[in-house]
Amino acid sequence: MTERSGAGAVGDLDRVLADLRALSEDIESCAVLSEDRSLLSSSHASAVDRERAGALLAALMDLSGKAVREGGKDYASQLRIDTEGGHLLLVRLDSGGVLAATTGPEARVGLVLYDMRNARGEVDRVLAEGGEQ
Amino acid sequence: MKKLLRRVVLLGAIAGGIYAVRSYLQGGSVAVESVQMVFDDGSTRSLASNTPEGKEFADIARRIVEIGL
Numbered sequence: 309m310t311e312r313s314g315a316g317a318v319g320d321l322d323r324v325l326a327d328l329r330a331l332s333e334d335i336e337s338c339a340v341l342s343e344d345r346s347l348l349s350s351s352h353a354s355a356v357d358r359e360r361a362g363a364l365l366a367a368l369m370d371l372s373g374k375a376v377r378e379g380g381k382d383y384a385s386q387l388r389i390d391t392e393g394g395h396l397l398l399v400r401l402d403s404g405g406v407l408a409a410t411t412g413p414e415a416r417v418g419l420v421l422y423d424m425r426n427a428r429g430e431v432d433r434v435l436a437e438g439g440e441q
Numbered sequence: 442m443k444k445l446l447r448r449v450v451l452l453g454a455i456a457g458g459i460y461a462v463r464s465y466l467q468g469g470s471v472a473v474e475s476v477q478m479v480f481d482d483g484s485t486r487s488l489a490s491n492t493p494e495g496k497e498f499a500d501i502a503r504r505i506v507e508i509g510l
Contacts, residue, residue: 337509351510361510368501375479375494379486386479389502396502410506 312405321349322433323425332423334415340431341365343404348435350386365408372398399424402432474499 321340330336331349337351347362369414370388376384387398395411397420407428411420445482488491488495 310464314473357508360486361505363510364501364505364508365510368505371501372478373495375486375488375498376480379478381480383480384478384486385481387475387499388477388479389475390476391499391506393503394506396505408472408505408510 312326316396321431324343324430325349325351327430328409328423328427331427332409332420334411334417334420335409335412335423338402338407338409339432340435341369341406341408342435347411348405365406368396368398379397386425388417388421390417395420395437398419399428401428401435403435407431474503476502 325338325340328338339350340348341362342348345357345362345366347365348423350358350361352358352361353382366433372384372387377380383404384402385400387396392413394413395415395417396407397417399421401407407424408419409424411417474495476488476490476495478486478488480486488498490499492497
């Protein structure tokens with residue numbers, strides 16, 4: 309569900325994420341967060357759930373940024389967190405935002421990350437077109 | 442006196458055994474969750490969830506995995 313519906317190119321983000329989920333069946337949910345920590349698209353239909361997921365994802369991006377800078381780098385291109393309940397995967401977009409996805413514990417994570425990296429270009433293209441309008 | 446000492450040693454061994462089994466069953470300090478960062482130059486950085494920094498990542502990630510994105 310795209311928050312900024314109505315803007316044609318940005319509205320395409322839902323389609324790109326739907327395609328990604330269709331391609332990578334292990335993905336349970338996915339979202340796109342912009343560099344300024346705005347949730348641009350999410351699998352959640354409810355605004356409350358979207359807001360909660362966006363806030364948690366933003367907190368994770370802040371934490372990740374801090375850890376990366378402490379390590380003397382500018383940014384991480386990929387982040388993988390394995391938990392008992394499943395995996396959380398983040399792939400950095402050219403625009404500075406992230407494409408994020410969750411999977412179950414038995415997911416083929418390498419394959420999911422491969423699909424996410426492939427979808428990244430399309431997400432960036434849609435975001436760039438949205439920014440031009 | 443010797444008998445008492447033997448009993449103390451035996452009790453200590455039993456208590457130690459119980460503690461070891463309990464720690465093993467509870468997972469002890471073994472990290473079951475992990476964080477891996479990959480950088481553009483191909484280098485990686487890993488954090489185990491039994492470190493303070495890794496725990497912060499794991500706590501947030503666990504909640505996101507629970508509610509979905």
